[in-house]
Amino acid sequence: MEQLLQQYDTVAQNKVINWFKAGLTSDFPANSGVCIKYKSKQIAVYNFRRVNQWYACQNLCPHKMEMVLSRGMIGDLSGIPKVACPLHKKTFSLESGESLCGDQLKLATYPVKIENENVYIGFVD
Amino acid sequence: MKKLIVIGNGMVGYKYCEKLVNSNRSDEFEITVFGEESRPAYDRVHLSEYMSEKSAEQLLLAPTNWYKENNITLHTSSLVSQVDPQNKQITTYKNEIFQYDSLVFATGSSAFIPPINGLEKKGVFVYRTLEDLDAIKSYANQLKKQGRNEAVVLGGGLLGLEAANAAKALGLNTHVVEFAPRLMPRQLDKAGSNLLVSKIQELGIEVLLEKSTKTILGDSSINGLEFSDESQLKSDILIISAGIRPRDELAKAAGITVGERGGIQVDEKMQTSEKDVYAIGEVALYNQSIYGLVAPGYDMAKVAVAQLLQEYETTMDAHIDLSTQLKLIGTEVGSFGNPFISDHSVSVITYENKLKGIYKRINVSKDGHKLYGGILVGDTSDYNTLFQLYNNSMKLPENPEDLILGSRGSNTGSAGNILELPDTAQVCSCESVNKGQICGLVEDGSCNSLSEVIDKTKATTGCEGCKPMVSELVEVTLKSLGKQVKKDICEHFSFNRQELYDLIKINKVTTFEQAIELFGSGSGCETCKPLLASLFSSIYMETANKQVEIQDSNDRFLANIQRNGTYSVVPRVAGGEITPEKLISLGEVAQKFNLYTKITGGQRIDMFGAQLHELPLIWEELIEAGFESGHAYGKSLRTVKSCVGSTWCRFGMHESVSFAIEIENRYRGLRSPHKLKGGVSGCIRECAEARGKDFGLIAVEGGWNLYVCGNGGANPKHAILLAEQLDEQTCIKYLDRFLMYYIRTAAPLMRTAAWLEKLDGGIDYLKKVVIEDSLSLATELEQEMQSLVNRYQCEWKQAIEDPQMIKRFKHFVNSDQSDDNLSFVPLRDQKMPRAWR
Ligand code: SRM
Ligand SMILES: Cc1cc2nc3c(=O)[nH]c(=O)nc-3n(C[C@H](O)[C@H](O)[C@H](O)COP(=O)(O)OP(=O)(O)OC[C@H]3O[C@@H](n4cnc5c(N)ncnc54)[C@H](O)[C@@H]3O)c2cc1C
Ligand code: SF4
Ligand code: FES
Numbered sequence: 001m002e003q004l005l006q007q008y009d010t011v012a013q014n015k016v017i018n019w020f021k022a023g024l025t026s027d028f029p030a031n032s033g034v035c036i037k038y039k040s041k042q043i044a045v046y047n048f049r050r051v052n053q054w055y056a057c058q059n060l061c062p063h064k065m066e067m068v069l070s071r072g073m074i075g076d077l078s079g080i081p082k083v084a085c086p087l088h089k090k091t092f093s094l095e096s097g098e099s100l101c102g103d104q105l106k107l108a109t110y111p112v113k114i115e116n117e118n119v120y121i122g123f124v125d
Numbered sequence: 126m127k128k129l130i131v132i133g134n135g136m137v138g139y140k141y142c143e144k145l146v147n148s149n150r151s152d153e154f155e156i157t158v159f160g161e162e163s164r165p166a167y168d169r170v171h172l173s174e175y176m177s178e179k180s181a182e183q184l185l186l187a188p189t190n191w192y193k194e195n196n197i198t199l200h201t202s203s204l205v206s207q208v209d210p211q212n213k214q215i216t217t218y219k220n221e222i223f224q225y226d227s228l229v230f231a232t233g234s235s236a237f238i239p240p241i242n243g244l245e246k247k248g249v250f251v252y253r254t255l256e257d258l259d260a261i262k263s264y265a266n267q268l269k270k271q272g273r274n275e276a277v278v279l280g281g282g283l284l285g286l287e288a289a290n291a292a293k294a295l296g297l298n299t300h301v302v303e304f305a306p307r308l309m310p311r312q313l314d315k316a317g318s319n320l321l322v323s324k325i326q327e328l329g330i331e332v333l334l335e336k337s338t339k340t341i342l343g344d345s346s347i348n349g350l351e352f353s354d355e356s357q358l359k360s361d362i363l364i365i366s367a368g369i370r371p372r373d374e375l376a377k378a379a380g381i382t383v384g385e386r387g388g389i390q391v392d393e394k395m396q397t398s399e400k401d402v403y404a405i406g407e408v409a410l411y412n413q414s415i416y417g418l419v420a421p422g423y424d425m426a427k428v429a430v431a432q433l434l435q436e437y438e439t440t441m442d443a444h445i446d447l448s449t450q451l452k453l454i455g456t457e458v459g460s461f462g463n464p465f466i467s468d469h470s471v472s473v474i475t476y477e478n479k480l481k482g483i484y485k486r487i488n489v490s491k492d493g494h495k496l497y498g499g500i501l502v503g504d505t506s507d508y509n510t511l512f513q514l515y516n517n518s519m520k521l522p523e524n525p526e527d528l529i530l531g532s533r534g535s536n537t538g539s540a541g542n543i544l545e546l547p548d549t550a551q552v553c554s555c556e557s558v559n560k561g562q563i564c565g566l567v568e569d570g571s572c573n574s575l576s577e578v579i580d581k582t583k584a585t586t587g588c589e590g591c592k593p594m595v596s597e598l599v600e601v602t603l604k605s606l607g608k609q610v611k612k613d614i615c616e617h618f619s620f621n622r623q624e625l626y627d628l629i630k631i632n633k634v635t636t637f638e639q640a641i642e643l644f645g646s647g648s649g650c651e652t653c654k655p656l657l658a659s660l661f662s663s664i665y666m667e668t669a670n671k672q673v674e675i676q677d678s679n680d681r682f683l684a685n686i687q688r689n690g691t692y693s694v695v696p697r698v699a700g701g702e703i704t705p706e707k708l709i710s711l712g713e714v715a716q717k718f719n720l721y722t723k724i725t726g727g728q729r730i731d732m733f734g735a736q737l738h739e740l741p742l743i744w745e746e747l748i749e750a751g752f753e754s755g756h757a758y759g760k761s762l763r764t765v766k767s768c769v770g771s772t773w774c775r776f777g778m779h780e781s782v783s784f785a786i787e788i789e790n791r792y793r794g795l796r797s798p799h800k801l802k803g804g805v806s807g808c809i810r811e812c813a814e815a816r817g818k819d820f821g822l823i824a825v826e827g828g829w830n831l832y833v834c835g836n837g838g839a840n841p842k843h844a845i846l847l848a849e850q851l852d853e854q855t856c857i858k859y860l861d862r863f864l865m866y867y868i869r870t871a872a873p874l875m876r877t878a879a880w881l882e883k884l885d886g887g888i889d890y891l892k893k894v895v896i897e898d899s900l901s902l903a904t905e906l907e908q909e910m911q912s913l914v915n916r917y918q919c920e921w922k923q924a925i926e927d928p929q930m931i932k933r934f935k936h937f938v939n940s941d942q943s944d945d946n947l948s949f950v951p952l953r954d955q956k957m958p959r960a961w962r
Contacts, residue, residue, distance in 0.1 A: 074648075
């Protein structure tokens with residue numbers, strides 16, 4: 001379980017080594033999430049059209065270690081963009097990855113950039 | 126600055142810090158806390174939830190950074206090994222020395238271990254800390270792998286029963302062994318205990334009374350117990366829960382006075398024999414007793430903080446209440462005041478119903494004016510009321526027996542109005558919050574909702590037993606002030622569901638985006654999005670394919686997500702009637718996709734373990750075979766259960782299967798505030814359990830009786846008779862009106878039973894609306910329902926026919942691979958998800 005989690009570390013925008021092309025913007029439905037595969041990682045990507053932002057985080061829910069977060073619903077808590085896990089509705093900030101339910105769980109987040117209708121996710125590997 | 130040291134960071138030690146911080150005078154002290162356990166204080170009362178749903182983090186009373194933020198230095202994993210009151214210093218196990226001006230013992234207690242031979246054997250545990258539970262869990266798992274699963278819990282008190290429940294939940298075959306002739310000997314009399322024994326045995330836990338354990342058998346690990354009567358019992362694991370022993374060892378060694386049978390002696394100021402040294406919680410011996418409950422511990426914390434702050438008038442009450450409710454064991458037990466008292470000045474009133482498994486006892490003064498205490502087993506719904514009457518020495522109703530029998534012949538509750546309680550009535554005993562405080566905060570406008578009251582007072586955050594009462598007090602007070610009890614759905618919409626329903630309909634709003642622009646703010650969330658999705662569907666009969674992004678995860682993929690992220694598939698089998706051909710096709714599909722199959726409680730077949738990308742493929746075949754969506758994933762009509770009725774059954778009065786199919790097909794796809802279930806029985810033997818459903822029909826001489834607002838599930842309720850001897854057409858007319866009225870007015874996620882309970886005027890009012898058309902709405906309701914019925918479409922058919930829609934059923938957008946994190950293990954002749962990691 002630790003091994004699974006250890007694959008996922010937050011990547012800061014200025015540390016990105018590899019901008020991975022995940023697809024065309026049109027592959028990513030508005031105001032919801034999808035999952036992409038990068039090497040052995042599963043990354044959830046959200047096209048938060050309502051606020052014109054894109055977010056990416058691990059697809060693995062740290063609560064029960066299932067690959068489900070891309071299927072969670074997005075929204076905001078007092079302006080903080082968030083995702084709710086479809087299994088037990090734990091919510092996480094899409095900006096910091098931190099749990100918004102008062103527990104210690106945390107998600108790794110990844111930078112996203114859009115260029116010429118292409119969606120890129122930033123990695124350090 | 127004065128130095129304050131607290132030894133022990135358990136529930137009461139934490140509460141002490143919290144009260145000090147809340148006094149706003151904590152900056153007068155340099156506060157250092159030592160806790161032996163590896164984690165900061167957690168909620169021991171809810172420890173058993175760690176066995177099932179809660180993580181250690183969720184049980185923490187405050188996160189680690191709380192201590193830092195409030196300038197409290199917390200040393201976890203730090204046992205204090207010596208206290209030296211002469212030099213006002215303590216020593217830790219690492220030989221570090223710290224000075225203090227004031228010292229607080231909050232060292233709690235440890236499990237009492239009775240003298241038995243063989244305690245050193247492997248497989249013997251106590252039940253007190255998170256570490257204990259971890260150890261029990263992992264030992265139980267090892268045992269199960271070896272095919273061993275006999276568990277014994279020593280002690281049939283409150284904690285022992287809780288431990289037994291936990292052992293049972295771990296899949297162990299569990300026995301409870303009690304020395305006394307009764308279970309919960311401190312709380313129950315013989316009759317109450319007898320009933321509890323039979324209830325617990327029904328849960329599959331064996332009970333042995335009057336057994337004194339002599340020896341733990343086995344070589345290096347336990348394999349059995351021997352009792353003093355020489356009988357033996359097989360046991361692979363033993364959990365000892367035979368009482369508590371105050372942890373007074375430090376104090377004793379330091380020359381501080383302790384009681385003969387343990388516990389640090391304190392006075393009403395929580396002061397020990399040593400100046401500036403206090404003791405609180407389970408280690409404190411007050412009035413010759415140790416109190417193994419949080420509520421008195423929290424009171425002690427309050428007093429000790431006040432004394433530290435030189436508010437000398439705050440002292441401990443002489444009388445300490447030990448009323449308790451047992452939680453978690455699957456049966457209700459409560460005991461308050463003096464449950465046993467039975468001398469000549471007392472009348473004991475008891476009520477026993479063995480069939481229903483209820484026993485109630487109250488001890489009332491001979492003149493019938495005063496309640497001394499009592500016992501409730503099997504039904505504790507009157508606990509709060511009785512406890513208040515007792516605790517406030519309130520005058521009892523004319524016939525005190527009404528308190529436990531209900532006042533026969535009239536509809537009004539027996540114990541009177543909640544507002545009649547005196548202001549000093551303690552409502553939340555864990556946090557000692559009284560009625561006056563709660564109502565006061567609402568009256569002076571500081572709080573406008575239950576959650577604000579909870580935030581301010583912390584009421585309900587302990588054992589939660591007082592929650593119904595606090596919530597009622599808030600609601601009644603708000604109402605008495607003429608304030609509406611606002612039930613905003615979430616931070617994005619300051620409306621309730623009914624208001625939004627009307628707004629959307631009147632303004633002809635058709636999308637979530639429009640709705641949030643017009644009536645809301647922010648971006649929405651997992652509460653308002655599915656709620657609006659449901660409203661759009663109830664108003665326009667749109668399927669979940671239209672606004673995919675606001676559907677709850679299950680509706681978004683038209684299937685129920687399972688514990689490993691795969692899905693279950695449940696096609697509709699209206700009325701439970703299915704042809705052999707269709708059964709065969711279901712079998713073939715399940716076989717082809719390797720799905721686990723099971724007959725559901727709703728008379729249909731569930732196929733589990735389908736991956737996201739397989740869903741459309743599976744449905745293509747099912748639709749080909751003549752199936753349609755069963756909406757098992759939606760807050761919508763589920764099933765209309767039937768019995769065979771007059772077609773086959775020798776007692777059947779009418780054709781219940783045909784009617785059930787007709788009704789199920791009429792309302793299929795209908796989305797509602799919560800799920801809807803129906804039942805149709807062919808005679809009063811009621812084999813379709815129609816009265817356990819949101820609506821039920823039972824065939825009688827001359828037609829059908831229509832029952833509404835029943836519920837199975839967490840709070841079972843029998844449906845109530847709405848109308849008798851109806852013909853089929855009238856049944857449907859009334860059902861249309863009833864369902865549509867419910868859809869319009871219920872709160873989100875409120876089943877019909879709960880809705881009726883909240884409906885002013887209850888069933889009589891509902892009868893007026895549905896039968897007499899008192900609101901002149903009947904035609905409108907019927908027309909609305911008919912138009913929804915006319916617009917029904919199978920959303921799975923819609924989805925697989927549209928290549929655009931089908932795109933969402935893919936695990937990765939950038940790859941055709943499937944989820945590599947999935948794995949299954951064999952289960953009998955099928956499969957199941959591997960356990961959670
Ligand atoms: C499959 C089934 C159990 C079974 O193997 O038999 C089942 C399975 C679930 N039930 Fe149920 N219930 C099933 C019949 C029932 C029944 C019996 C019945 O319908 O006659 C009841 C009691 C009757 C009632 O609802 O009043 C029942 C009362 C519940 C409740 C409690 C509702 C309540 O008001 O207290 C929940 C929780 C909820 O809905 O909030 C629930 C929730 C669930 C969920 C949806 C939990 C979840 O969110 O995952 C389960 C989904 C299983 C799945 O993914 O397919 N299920 N559930 C049954 C499916 C029937 C069907 O064909 O559609
Ligand atoms: C399973 C279970 C269920 C319960 N259910 C209920 C219930 O429903 N209702 C109810 O009212 N009560 C219940 N209780 C009892 C309740 O948990 C206790 O009354 C409460 O925890 C007492 O708080 P405390 O701070 O005095 O002791 P504790 O919570 O035991 O805390 C004492 C702490 O001090 C530490 N300590 C001891 N000695 C030292 C030392 N020398 N140096 C450093 N640290 C030390 C201990 O490790 C411990 O962490 C339950 C208890 C259990 C175990
Ligand atoms: S309710 Fe029972 S007895 Fe009556 S018709 Fe149905 S199956 Fe027969
Ligand atoms: S698995 Fe995500 S919240 Fe439980």
